[in-house]
Amino acid sequence: MVESPHAAHQAQMPVVTDLYNIDMMLSDEERMVRDTVRKFVRERISPIIGEHFEAGTFPRQLIPELAALGLLGMHLDGYGCAGLSAVCYGLACQELEAGDSGIRSFISVQGSLAMFPIFAFGSEEQKQLWLPRMARGEAIGCFGLTEPDTGSDAAHMRTSARRDGSSYILNGSKMWITNGGIADLAVVWAQAEDGIRGFIVERGTPGFSTSDIHRKLSLRASITSELHFDDCRIPATQMLPGVRGMRGPLSCLDEARYGIAWGSTGAARACYEVALEYAKSRIQFERPIAGFQLVQQKLVGMATELVKAQLLSLQLGRLKDSGHIHPVQISLAKRNNVREALHTAREARSILGANGITLEYPISRHMNNLESVFTYEGTDDIHTLIVGQAITGESAFS
Missing domain, CATH: 1.20.140.10 (Butyryl-CoA Dehydrogenase, subunit A, domain 3)
Known part of the structure; x- marks a missing residue:
């Protein structure tokens, strides 16, 4: 029997979870990031996440460990951030969500929705003040866009920001805010006289409060909150100067x-x-x-x-x-x-x-x-x- 000329070149059966040998398409650094996060998920998240889901609690004790791995703002450069590639960031998100969507949501909100706008649109003073602390997990952020009456149509948000001398006064509310109940700062979008603007609002500011949303049947191992602004006065220096509009x-x-x-x-x-x-x-x-x-x-x-x-x-x-x-x-x-x-x-x-x-x-x-x-x-x-x-x-x- 004559052997097929292709038989000697046929590869072995690929791994059943990687049928297209995608692993071969990754760099050594990308594989290292993926494997490091996968190991962390297997050892530190998977054993406890079911209990947190059932109890409706977020495992806050993991925040310092996530920070130590460099996962907070990992795709940003400088200011204590890891500066890794977009593919590395994606692979980390993939492994974290294999553990639980709530954990990946925490990372996404911290890095992409709270740190990124400060990095992209903030003043140098704002970046220096917040980004290193957020990368270390010492300050947690949230992102306030969705409102009780405006979801997909965010351009018609009702939260307002009125200029008053060297301050802005915020009024309104935001809904379905991941990390809101534990956040040290909120990046809030509001209607100002010159269009939609972003503001950094610190926890403890008079007129700013949060309330957590309970009885959820989804993302139970994640904190979901409402943000409330009642004549909340913040310095004008807390507006993100680098962008206006949607x-x-x-x-x-x-x-x-x-x-x-x-x-x-x-x-x-x-x-x-x-x-x-x-x-x-x-x-x-x-x-x-x-x-x-x-x-x-x-x-x-x-x-x-x-x-x-x-x-x-x-x-x-x-x-x-x-x-x-x-x-x-x-x-x-x-x-x-x-x-x-x-x-x-x-x-x-x-x-x-x-x-x-x-x-x-x-x-x-x-x-x-x-x-x-x-x-x-x-x-x-x-x-x-x-x-x-x-x-x-x-x-x-x-």
Whole structure:
């Protein structure tokens, strides 16, 4: 029998969680960041996160450790930040969300929604005052954009900032604010006389208060709050001088959406891995359920969408690192990856049967969390319309 000329060159079967050998496309530094965060998640987050989810508490004790790993503002340069690449940041988000969306949300809000606007639009004094402390985890930030009556249509926010001599007076409220209850500062967007402006509001400022949102069925291991401003007077020097209008908050949202596109693949991978191992060990009708066609169909669908989402994220990161990224590309990735991660979680839950609804396994926890990820930083519908406008040239927003 003559051996096929291609046989000698055929590679071994790839790892079942990396069917396209994406690992080969990463640099040594990127693999090191991924593996370091994966180890931290395995050792420090996974053993405790189910209890925090059930109790509705955020594991604040992890903040110094996350800071020590350089994960707070890791994609920013200088001011005590790690200055790592966009791909490194994405890989870290992927591994953190494999642990829990709430942990990745904390990192995203701190780095992309609170530190980034100060870095991009703040004065040098504001940067020097806040960014080193935030990178060390000594100061926690939050991002105030969404309001009780304005979500997707943020340009019509009601929170106002009235100039009064050397001060601004803020009135209004913000809703669904991650980290709000523990934040030392809030980056708040408000309507001023000259357009939408960003302000740094410190905890303890008279007229500024927060209240946490309870009875959540999603992101339970994360702090979600309301911010209230009642004649809150702040110095004019706490306004971010480098931006005016919706470009400011939207650029911050793009930073966060980028991390979400990566992070959701981590949640999907975690669900797929658990479902695969369960299917191989669960015996029904005297054989593992992994041998049944319907189960294999579900697993193949999960594996395929995971590969596609990871490749989409990696290319998005390469575009960001090369300076060629466009917001439409971020919307496309966020929309696809979160949508498919949620579908993966639901398929994985069905493979586990009744066991899939317990906290003994992470699947329903991920599934519930992804319902929030599906909505925040731009709903699935909004990202659909963003991409739709880009490909048709027609806006469906107005």
